[in-house]
Amino acid sequence: MFAPTFVDLQGFVVGMKFVVKEVAVLRNGAVLAHYIFTCPMPWNLLTKSDKSCASWLIRNHHGLRWEDGNVSYSKVKRLITSAVLGSNGGNSGSRRMNYCVPIPDVETPTCENNISLDRRAVRILSRRYALTATEYKFLEIGINVGPPSYVEIAIGDPRRGKELLLSLETWKALYEQRQNIQNFFRNDFKDIHSFINVGPLTVRVCTVNNIKLIRLESANVCLRMTESTLHRMFDLDRCIDARFNHLIRILATVDAKFAQFSDIASTAKDPKEASNVIYASDAFNTNQIIDCELAALVFST
Numbered sequence: 491m492f493a494p495t496f497v498d499l500q501g502f503v504v505g506m507k508f509v510v511k512e513v514a515v516l517r518n519g520a521v522l523a524h525y526i527f528t529c530p531m532p533w534n535l536l537t538k539s540d541k542s543c544a545s546w547l548i549r550n551h552h553g554l555r556w557e558d559g560n561v562s563y564s565k566v567k568r569l570i571t572s573a574v575l576g577s578n579g580g581n582s583g584s585r586r587m588n589y590c591v592p593i594p595d596v597e598t599p600t601c602e603n604n605i606s607l608d609r610r611a612v613r614i615l616s617r618r619y620a621l622t623a624t625e626y627k628f629l630e631i632g633i634n635v636g637p638p639s640y641v642e643i644a645i646g647d648p649r650r651g652k653e654l655l656l657s658l659e660t661w662k663a664l665y666e667q668r669q670n671i672q673n674f675f676r677n678d679f680k681d682i683h684s685f686i687n688v689g690p691l692t693v694r695v696c697t698v699n700n701i702k703l704i705r706l707e708s709a710n711v712c713l714r715m716t717e718s719t720l721h722r723m724f725d726l727d728r729c730i731d732a733r734f735n736h737l738i739r740i741l742a743t744v745d746a747k748f749a750q751f752s753d754i755a756s757t758a759k760d761p762k763e764a765s766n767v768i769y770a771s772d773a774f775n776t777n778q779i780i781d782c783e784l785a786a787l788v789f790s791t
Contacts, residue, residue, distance in 0.1 A: 494517070498514040498515075498516070501554075502556070503543050504543075505537075505635065507637075509637070511526065511558070511559065512554055523569065528561065528562055529559065530636075531745075535750075535752055544556055612787050612788050614635060614744070614780070614787055615740075617630065617729075622719055627647055629723055631644075633737055636744075636748060639748065641658065641737045642655060643655070643658065643734075645706065652711050654713055655708075656691075657689075659689065663689055672720065675695075675704075691706055692706075692708075747780055748784060751789060765785045768785045
């Protein structure tokens with residue numbers, strides 16, 4: 491039996507996202523890794539609301555200052571992943587790993603301005619592909635605005651307001667399992683209890699009104715698909731690859747513009763005027779789609 495690995499994260503909420511400041515990875519009472527990361531952007535580029543939230547956390551919770559840290563923030567994902575996988579003996583996935591990540595008390599507000607973390611993240615430069623004629627299912631890829639920004643893939647159902655959010659790695663793993671998933675639809679397939687784990691997703695077969703469907707499940711979202719919808723989705727793999735390769739090259743530009751616009755928006759006396767203040771600034775270029783979508787989708791209320 492494997493001992494659980496505990497990942498203790500401390501940080502800040504910036505732009506509706508969690509910014510890791512300190513991480514400790516523990517197993518069997520031993521500290522496997524401990525890092526304090528530098529800030530992803532200067533303090534003066536944070537919005538007023540983000541500064542207020544950070545100040546509350548510094549004063550009342552973890553005491554970590556924004557400027558603390560000696561490990562580059564760009565190494566967050568790699569170092570945490572390495573520490574967690576290393577704690578399981580370098581296992582490549584043949585064994586199931588257990589992680590225990592502490593979750594804050596949901597009854598206790600994290601910040602003075604009580605930011606809701608359930609709000610759908612903003613994606614810009616998105617491309618949405620309809621998976622059905624009625625657009626009841628879609629596959630979307632775009633940039634989830636940071637800091638730091640990253641490319642995000644979503645399988646969604648607009649009728650129910652649900653989205654399964656995937657990294658490129660999870661999407662490719664799902665695509666590689668397409669033949670095994672499609673086998674669920676065979677007439678001679680009888681094991682309704684079968685499932686396939688693909689990263690954070692679980693793929694199952696179910697029957698509704700004598701029609702076989704595929705269930706894609708994450709920790710808190712479940713979507714069902716017919717065979718034709720599944721085929722349509724997998725047919726878009728090359729489109730996802732091409733779009734991802736385009737978006738990944740402009741992430742640094744998006745983050746730089748976001749930081750610049752955040753600073754400008756913080757000067758607005760009325761938050762509802764933030765986008766207008768950005769439009770009127772010398773930093774805004776009306777001929778650049780990044781500028782236009784950031785101002786309209788991220789800073790417009």
